[in-house]
Structure formats: C-alpha cells, structure tokens
Amino acid sequence: MKAAIALALNAVIAEAEKRPGSIIMKSLGSLGMLFALTTTVVALDGEVRIHDPSTLVQCNGRFYTYGTGGTCLVSEDGWTWSRGVTPPRRGMAPDIIHVNDRYLMYVARNVGAQPRADINLIWTTSLDTQSTEAKWEEAGVVASSDGIEDCNAIDPGLLLDPNDGRLWMVYGSYFGFIRLVELDATTGLRIDAQAQPVNLAVNCEAAILIHEAGWYYLLATHGSCCRGADSGYNIRVGRSRNVTGPYLDHEGVDMIRGGGKLFAGSGGRVIGPGHFGRIPLGAGIEKFSCHYEADLDRGGASVLDIRPLLWKDGWPEAGENLRDGTFQIESVRTGTALELAIEGMPVGGRRERRGGAGAAGIGAGGPGAGRPPGGGGGPFAGIGRPIPNQDVAQVSTNWPAGEVPLRMANYLCQAQQKWSITAVTNAGGYLGSPYFKITVANTDRALAATAEGELAAVPAFTGAPEQLWQIDQLTDGSWRLQPKSTPGGSEPLALSAIGASFATLSKFDAASNKHRWILKAP
Amino acid sequence: MTPRHRILSLTSLAVAVLWMAGHGVRAADGVANAPTLKQPTSTECVPSSDGFIRRWLILEPIPAGGLTDGAVQALVKKVHFPDQFTGLPKDGDKASPTGAELVWHAVETTEYNVNLFHFARALGKPTSNVLFWGVTVIHCPEEVKDVRLAIGSNAASVWWVNGSEVIGIYGDRQTIIDDGVSKRLTLKKGANIVRAAVVNGGGATDFCARFLDANDRPLKGFSVRLVGESK
Numbered sequence: 082m083k084a085a086i087a088l089a090l091n092a093v094i095a096e097a098e099k100r101p102g103s104i105i106m107k108s109l110g111s112l113g114m115l116f117a118l119t120t121t122v123v124a125l126d127g128e129v130r131i132h133d134p135s136t137l138v139q140c141n142g143r144f145y146t147y148g149t150g151g152t153c154l155v156s157e158d159g160w161t162w163s164r165g166v167t168p169p170r171r172g173m174a175p176d177i178i179h180v181n182d183r184y185l186m187y188v189a190r191n192v193g194a195q196p197r198a199d200i201n202l203i204w205t206t207s208l209d210t211q212s213t214e215a216k217w218e219e220a221g222v223v224a225s226s227d228g229i230e231d232c233n234a235i236d237p238g239l240l241l242d243p244n245d246g247r248l249w250m251v252y253g254s255y256f257g258f259i260r261l262v263e264l265d266a267t268t269g270l271r272i273d274a275q276a277q278p279v280n281l282a283v284n285c286e287a288a289i290l291i292h293e294a295g296w297y298y299l300l301a302t303h304g305s306c307c308r309g310a311d312s313g314y315n316i317r318v319g320r321s322r323n324v325t326g327p328y329l330d331h332e333g334v335d336m337i338r339g340g341g342k343l344f345a346g347s348g349g350r351v352i353g354p355g356h357f358g359r360i361p362l363g364a365g366i367e368k369f370s371c372h373y374e375a376d377l378d379r380g381g382a383s384v385l386d387i388r389p390l391l392w393k394d395g396w397p398e399a400g401e402n403l404r405d406g407t408f409q410i411e412s413v414r415t416g417t418a419l420e421l422a423i424e425g426m427p428v429g430g431r432r433e434r435r436g437g438a439g440a441a442g443i444g445a446g447g448p449g450a451g452r453p454p455g456g457g458g459g460p461f462a463g464i465g466r467p468i469p470n471q472d473v474a475q476v477s478t479n480w481p482a483g484e485v486p487l488r489m490a491n492y493l494c495q496a497q498q499k500w501s502i503t504a505v506t507n508a509g510g511y512l513g514s515p516y517f518k519i520t521v522a523n524t525d526r527a528l529a530a531t532a533e534g535e536l537a538a539v540p541a542f543t544g545a546p547e548q549l550w551q552i553d554q555l556t557d558g559s560w561r562l563q564p565k566s567t568p569g570g571s572e573p574l575a576l577s578a579i580g581a582s583f584a585t586l587s588k589f590d591a592a593s594n595k596h597r598w599i600l601k602a603p
Numbered sequence: 604m605t606p607r608h609r610i611l612s613l614t615s616l617a618v619a620v621l622w623m624a625g626h627g628v629r630a631a632d633g634v635a636n637a638p639t640l641k642q643p644t645s646t647e648c649v650p651s652s653d654g655f656i657r658r659w660l661i662l663e664p665i666p667a668g669g670l671t672d673g674a675v676q677a678l679v680k681k682v683h684f685p686d687q688f689t690g691l692p693k694d695g696d697k698a699s700p701t702g703a704e705l706v707w708h709a710v711e712t713t714e715y716n717v718n719l720f721h722f723a724r725a726l727g728k729p730t731s732n733v734l735f736w737g738v739t740v741i742h743c744p745e746e747v748k749d750v751r752l753a754i755g756s757n758a759a760s761v762w763w764v765n766g767s768e769v770i771g772i773y774g775d776r777q778t779i780i781d782d783g784v785s786k787r788l789t790l791k792k793g794a795n796i797v798r799a800a801v802v803n804g805g806g807a808t809d810f811c812a813r814f815l816d817a818n819d820r821p822l823k824g825f826s827v828r829l830v831g832e833s834k
Contacts (some may be wrong), residue, residue, distance in 0.1 A: 535788065579753075579781070582783050
C-alpha cells in the first residue's frame with residue numbers, strides 16, 4: 082500500500098516535470114513561490130520531495146539519497162537539494178551503503194500480490210553521474226518473501242558493524258516479521274543464502290540497525306504511511322547487546338512483540354516521520370535523515386528532512402534544528418553568557434546595594450515609595466510593580482558605534498546579553514539547516530569572526546562569511562556555533578569559552594565543554 | 604645535619620642574603636606574617652605545576668572606589684606614581700600616589716593565588732575600597748606565540764603584558780581560575796613584564812594568573828625573576 086501510493090506521488094511529480102505548462106506544474110510553481118515569500122526556517126531548501134529516502138551517502142563532496150520510484154536527491158551542502166539522476170532499477174524504499182569503494186544499493190519490488198517481494202542489489206563505484214565510473218551493475222536478489230511466509234521482503238536497511246566489519250541487512254514491512262540476514266561485505270550478497278533469517282520485530286517497517294557504545298539499536302517505523310496528514314507514521318527503537326536480538330524498548334518490551342520506544346513522532350507542522358537513516362559527522366555530532374509523510378508548509382507533500390541525533394541515557398533521541406528566536410548563549414563550561422563588552426545597566430536601573438541614600442534606580446523614591454501595601458519595606462521589597470525588559474534603544478546610547486569586543490558574564494537579563502538568531506535566506510547552509518546571523522536583539526550589531534580568530538560585534542550584518550553561523554546540535558543536546566569561515570583562516574573554528582569571562586574561536590574539541598553552548602529563551 | 608649539609612646550608616643562606624641585598628629584598632618584612640605569603644629567597648622561581656605565577660611585587664594598597672567598567676578604567680588610567688606602566692620597582696621601593704608613602708613588597712605565594720587580604724592585613728593596611736598594583740617579570744628561553752594570559756581576581760582588575768592592556772574584568776566578583784583571558788599574544792624571548800591593577804570593594808581580595816599555551820594548557824618552561832633583562 083505504502084509503495085503504491087508513493088509511486089503514485091512520484092508519478093505526479095514526474096508528470097509535472099515532463100509537462101512544465103501543466104496545471105500541476107503551475108500549482109507546484111505557485112506553491113514554490115509562496116514558500117519563497119513566506120519561508121523563515123523550514124525542513125531543508127530546494128527540491129526535497131521524496132518518499133522512503135535511503136540513508137544519506139557522500140560521493141565527490143555531494144550528498145545523495147534515493148527514494149521509492151527512483152527518486153534521487155542531491156545536495157552540495159546538505160541544505161539546498163535538487164533532483165538527481167534516477168538509478169536504472171527503480172523500486173521501493175532503497176537503502177544504500179558505501180563499503181570497500183563500492184556503493185551497494187538494495188532495492189525492493191513486489192513480484193506478485195503482497196507480501197510477495199524481493200530485494201535486489203545494484204552497485205556502482207561512483208554516484209557522480211559526471212564520473213566515468215558512474216555505472217550501476219546488477220547483482221541479483223539477496224532476500225525475498227514468497228507471499229505466504231510471515232514477511233514482506235521490502236524496506237531493506239544496512240549496518241556495517243563497526244566492531245568486526247560484518248555487513249547486516251534487516252528488511253520487512255508489516256506482514257509478519259522484520260528479519261535479519263548477513264551479507265558479504267565484499268560482494269554485498271548473502272553470506273549463506275540458505276541460512277534462515279532471524280526474526281527481530283513485528284508490526285513495523287523501514288527498519289535499520291545502528292551500533293553505539295556496545296549496543297545494537299533497531300529503529301523501525303510504526304503506524305500507517307501514505308495517508309498524507311492522516312499518516313500515523315512514527316519512528317521507534319529497541320536495543321540489544323547482540324545483533325540478533327532480542328531488541329527491547331525502555332520498558333523491556335521486545336520489539337518482536339510490538340515494543341518500541343518513541344524516537345520521533347509528528348510535531349509542529351510536519352506529520353509522520355519515517356525511514357530513519359543515521360549520519361555520523363565525527364566526534365560529538367550526528368544527524369539523521371527521515372521523511373515526513375506530510376509537510377503542511379509544502380502542501381502536505383512527503384519531504385526529506387535532516388535533524389540532529391542526540392543520545393541520552395543510552396538511547397537515541399531526535400533533536401530539533403534551530404529555529405529563529407532570541408536567546409541567551411550560555412557556556413556549558415562556565416555557565417556564563419555571551420555579551421557585548423560594554424558596561425551593562427541593571428534592569429530597572431541602578432540602586433544602592435543596601436538601599437541607601439542616593440539610590441537612582443528601582444529602589445529610589447523615598448521610604449516606602451511604590452512598595453506593596455503591607456508588604457514591609459527594606460532592600461528586598463522590590464518596587465511593587467513589574468519591571469519591564471530593557472529597551473535596547475534606550476540602554477545602548479552609550480555603546481561604542483563601531484566594532485565592539487565580546488566577553489562573557491553572569492546572565493542578568495540585560496540587553497547586551499540577548500541574541501537574535503535568524504536564518505539567512507539565499508546564503509546556503511549545511512546538513513539540515515541554513516546559515517544564521519546572530520545579532521544583539523533589536524539591533525543590527527552582528528557577531529563576527531575576526532582575522533585573528535577572535536570575536537567581535539560589527540555594527541551591521543553584511544552577509545560576509547565570517548558573520549554567517551553554522552549552529553549544530555551536539556549529541557548531548559548542547560550546541561556548537563561555527564562561523565562559516567574566518568578571514569584568512571583555513572580550518573573551521575568554533576565558539577569557545579576559554580575563560581569564564583572570555584570567549585574565542587578555536588578548533589572544535591568534542592571532549593571539551595568549552596565548545597558546548599546552551600541556547601536558552603531569555 | 605652532617606658537616607657537609609651544614610656547609611651547604613650556610614652557603615645557601617649566604618647566597619640568598621646576597622641576592623636579597625642585590626634586589627632590595629629586606630631581611631624582615633611584615634609580609635612574612637601573612638599566612639600564605641613569604642619573601643622570595645632565591646633569584647628565580649618557576650610557575651606552579653598548573654602554571655600559576657607565584658612571585659610578584661605588590662604595592663601597598665591605594666584608597667580607591669568603584670568597580671564598574673568605567674570607574675575602574677578611569678582609576679587605572681590615572682597616574683598614581685611615575686612610570687606606572689613602564690617602571691619595574693624593586694622590593695622596598697617607595698611610591699607616594701596620594702601623598703602617603705607606600706612600599707613595594709616582593710612576595711611569593713604558597714598557593715595558586717596571591718592573597719591580597721593577607722598581604723594588606725599583615726602590613727596593617729586597609730583591605731576594602733582599595734587598589735593594588737602588582738608587577739612581575741617572566742623570562743622565556745624562546746619566543747612563544749599564541750599564548751593567553753588567564754587571570755582571576757577579587758574584585759575587578761586590569762592587566763597589561765609588555766605595556767599592552769590585555770584584560771579587563773569588572774564588577775564585584777570573586778577569583779575564578781581563568782576568569783579573564785586575553786586574546787592570543789606573543790611572549791618574546793627574555794623578559795616579559797606582566798602588570799596588574801586589582802580593585803577591591805569590600806571583604807576578601809586576591810588574584811591568580813597564569814599563561815595558557817596555544818592548546819589552552821598551562822604554559823610552563825619559563826622563570827619568574829622580578830627583574831628585567833640583565834645589563
């Protein structure tokens with residue numbers, strides 16, 4: 082059912098592409114214009130319509146993913162996507178893995194009434210269609226279901242075990258079991274075609290295995306697919322010390338009895354996440370790919386997304402890409418917050434520490450002035466009414482007009498400590514997100530990298546690379562902030578709390594808290 | 604104690620006395636009563652195992668007030684004594700910033716920090732609403748690039764390395780290791796002068812200082828002498 086509807090969706094898109102003057106294409110075009118005019122931060126940019134995307138792979142610096150019906154999406158930076166070349170074998174819900182210089186793609190097809198299906202292997206040494214090596218080879222069937230047995234041999238998912246280099250494939254969809262077979266990492270074919278597959282789970286599809294810190298995790302998609310905004314798709318997970326299971330969820334329920342801890346469900350304006358694919362990006366940072374059955378901002382289309390992958394208490398969690406907002410930027414290392422290096426004004430104005438004579442701020446006004454009736458006086462009584470936030474236009478009159486150094490301090494709700502983080506349109510991006518500008522809230526003063534590898538706030542955002550920030554959520558949920566580039570610099574640098582009162586830029590070190598930041602609502 | 608040890612001890616004592624005489628360190632000083640401070644008894648010392656600079660010349664406190672950025676900057680930019688940003692005093696040198704005669708003291712802390720409260724109290728001087736000037740000299744065998752001065756102070760403080768202001772931290776604050784950190788700087792081969800002005804409001808007052816290398820690890824491999832280049 083899922084595959085049929087997905088194929089229909091792709092057919093509509095393909096038809097629209099073939100007939101640029103058609104009503105369908107005009108509608109999609111109008112929709113695209115609407116997105117262009119109204120978009121702030123959405124799930125990826127460009128052409129992202131896909132169903133059942135494979136795990137992302139890289140080739141010659143580009144990211145690739147393949148979906149049902151032969152959809153191929155390609156991106157230079159992981160943010161802006163375009164349609165790539167369909168591989169010769171179209172089918173359902175492929176998965177792809179790069180092993181020993183070969184890209185192994187496993188593609189399923191129905192070979193009769195469901196659940197009669199098989200999974201075929203095709204391979205190539207390059208996904209870059211400009212390369213002379215880009216030639217897909219057929220390698221045959223690696224798994225099948227006969228239509229009677231308790232399995233539907235579609236939705237393959239691959240794991241190259243980091244411990245021993247063994248290659249595993251899980252497959253299956255709702256009819257009966259999710260099954261596990263071992264593949265030859267060199268040929269991509271079954272180690273033993275006669276070996277009985279191992280049953281791992283039921284009542285799900287789009288399964289895939291990952292390994293982390295001594296555990297195997299089986300991520301599989303529960304719920305119904307292919308019903309647009311009415312799809313109950315959600316990604317669930319169980320774990321085991323052995324690749325062959327049993328895979329238990331956080332409540333101890335075996336996935337072979339329907340268990341599964343929620344990893345990602347619907348939220349915001351996207352409905353029905355499914356088809357998890359892991360994207361490791363080095364120490365301390367991971368992401369995952371999935372599709373949503375319906376992106377309400379894209380007319381309910383099925384679209385690709387890339388989100389942070391977090392780890393908490395031994396379980397993977399789905400992080401959220403950063404959205405526009407105003408934040409305090411607090412160092413995990415020091416607990417202090419980034420601010421302009423200017424003399425701050427206490428919120429509500431200055432007052433004497435003990436409420437003495439000459440108080441100029443909120444404590445001023447004479448004995449008992451403004452204090453709540455019957456509440457008692459003294460230095461802790463407050464003023465008896467809410468104190469408004471600082472108006473940056475008012476408190477910034479003494480701030481230097483030019484470039485201002487940065488520093489860190491205890492957060493005191495002051496204007497120079499509040500930062501607006503805003504997606505920058507048409508400036509490109511990185512895996513899952515556009516670049517952001519970081520400005521002192523309600524001002525144009527923008528955080529920038531300097532040629533010395535230090536920080537400054539420039540008077541106005543110009544869009545220069547040193548003012549564009551890549552903001553990635555790390556696996557512990559904290560954030561890494563990196564300028565797109567540093568003037569004259571060649572290696573990526575990250576915002577670093579080198580001292581309690583001073584921040585700089587330095588090479589990211591996943592083992593240190595100095596590059597980890599918390600973005601808090603002020 | 605063997606006769607040989609006795610001879611060595613006497614020799615060491617004589618060397619120390621001669622050095623102290625040569626560097627103006629007086630044989631007896633009220634600082635000796637400070638529980639965490641002692642008078643230097645050698646020509647040089649090395650930083651602690653975690654890089655802290657333990658030997659300093661400290662001027663007796665100057666009455667002062669105000670801990671905000673503006674108040675501290677105005678205070679330290681005011682000329683309190685000649686050669687405020689260029690001179691290198693000796694132990695026992697005197698200055699008269701406010702008419703009253705104040706004395707420079709060579710001190711060496713037994714801790715990671717220099718306890719200015721102990722310093723002032725041992726000398727019978729005020730500890731609140733005061734400004735302390737401190738200076739030290741570190742001698743590097745080679746030029747060292749991309750290092751940072753990293754300090755903590757109670758309370759506000761401003762710091763200079765070889766005449767350039769590199770750190771300012773303000774407000775009523777306690778000493779935190781590596782609170783204020785400079786931008787990357789270069790220590791030249793030979794003598795490098797580190798100067799500090801610490802302003803205290805009330806209560807405890809102290810500071811700590813070290814250099815961090817390009818990998819943010821404590822810098823060692825230099826000596827502290829309280830004197831400039833040998834003539």
